[in-house]
Amino acid sequence: MTNLIEIKGVTHAYRTKAGPLPVLDNLNVFVPEGEFCAVVGPSGCGKSTLTRLIAGLMKPDQGEVWLHGERVTSPRKTVGMAFQNPVLLEWRTIIDNVILPLEIVAQRMPQRDREERAMHLLEMVGLKGFENKRPSELSGGMRQRASLCRSIVHKPDVLIMDEPFGALDAFTREDLWQTMRDLRAAEPFTCVLITHDLRESVFLGDQVIVLSGRPARTQHVLDVDLPADRTIESLYTPEATDMLHLLRDQIRLAQGRDGGAH
Ligand SMILES: Nc1ncnc2c1ncn2[C@@H]1O[C@H](COP(=O)(O)OP(=O)(O)OP(=O)(O)O)[C@@H](O)[C@H]1O
Ligand SMILES: [Mg+2]
Incomplete structure (x- = not known):
């Protein structure tokens, strides 16, 4: 399977009045075509920055972002974006x-x-x-x-979602997860989803990437080995429970690496 998204050795710092703020540190992420990649990580670690880089809205200080075999250097029409606020x-x-x-x-x-x-x-x-x-x-x-x-x-080519379900109540959110799976079953598209919800990451993801605290590196990559026709009930199986525990532990570890407030 070819990678639709390749993030290679991406390092980035924001220039702030207090000096450079390192946000991404030699980050590598690979998303095969048609895959659903969920990204979790401590608050403020650089997740939204990552989405802006994939969309070509920003250029990294170092490293490369590739989409469909082309280097991303400017905004792309072939990227769909969805945010917490639907902005209709x-x-x-x-x-x-x-x-x-x-x-x-x-x-x-x-x-x-x-x-x-x-x-x-x-x-x-x-x-x-x-x-x-x-x-x-x-x-x-x-x-x-x-x-x-x-x-x-x-x-x-790719849909990038930055906490799209974060503002919804738990039941509405679960309905939307199912809708998301139905949509992708009907017309498969590659997805990157930023979320704070570990159950969401396991329900929707083919892989879950745990980012470390800022500056973000890959802390862990989990292959979600659940059936393609998973339902909310699949989240209560021993396999899913083990995955959720592992992710929770990894996030705790990641928080330990956080460079602290700037
Ligand atoms: N344009 C900017 N200029 C300076 N600093 C910024 C800018 N955008 C983000 N930051 C800082 O960079 C860090 C990472 O921000 P980012 O929004 O990527 O984190 P995040 O993981 O999406 O956070 P959250 O979980 O709260 O959504 C934060 O400390 C943030 O304050
Ligand atoms: Mg964010």
């Missing part, structure tokens, strides 16, 4: 929000095809019938579903 445009309907990326990257696509594609996704995530509502008329979970559709409507 209030003056647009749900379907028009979902269509937005197509207006930018698929300018020649007929409007009818755009709408068909958006409706297909909205139906898949259970939002059929809400396409003409405004974002404020939907619940937080529904807004996040719409936002997910928007992130993948243009079929990006």
Whole structure:
């Protein structure tokens, strides 16, 4: 399997008034095409920085980021992003929000095809019938579903998600995890998910990367050996319980490595 994402020896420091703040330290991450890579690590260790580097929104001081065999040096249209806050445009309907990326990257696509594609996704995530509502008329979970559709409507090579389910209640979050798995079963795409939720990382991930405290290095890589058709119940099996314990221990270790407040 070829790697879709290759992060090789990436080191980065932010320039702050108090001097350089090292955030990533010789980080190596490899994500094969079609895989789901979950990333966990102590608060402030550099996870969001990593997403910005993959998206080409920043350049690392040292090392290289490769996507689909090309060196990433500038922002890419082939990367979809999703964040904790769904940031939908209030003056647009749900379907028009979902269509937005197509207006930018698929300018020649007929409007009818755009709408068909958006409706297909909205139906898949259970939002059929809400396409003409405004974002404020939907619940937080529904807004996040719409936002997910928007992130993948243009079929990006990779979807990068930075704590997308963090603001949702536990049950809504579990529903969204299942939706995420359904979406990927229907059209496989490579994913990088930043999360603080270890159960989420095991439920969704093919691999879970534990980053060390700042500056982040790879503390541990876990291959999630659970069935592809896993359900929430799979998280209560002895195998999953062992994985969750291991991840918890690794995060504790990682916190011990944290360079402390700057
Ligand atoms: N633009 C910036 N300039 C200076 N320092 C920054 C900048 N962005 C982030 N930092 C600092 O770099 C460190 C890593 O930030 P980052 O947001 O990548 O961490 P994180 O792992 O995503 O944190 P969290 O778990 O809280 O989301 C933090 O100490 C943060 O304060
Ligand atoms: Mg962050």
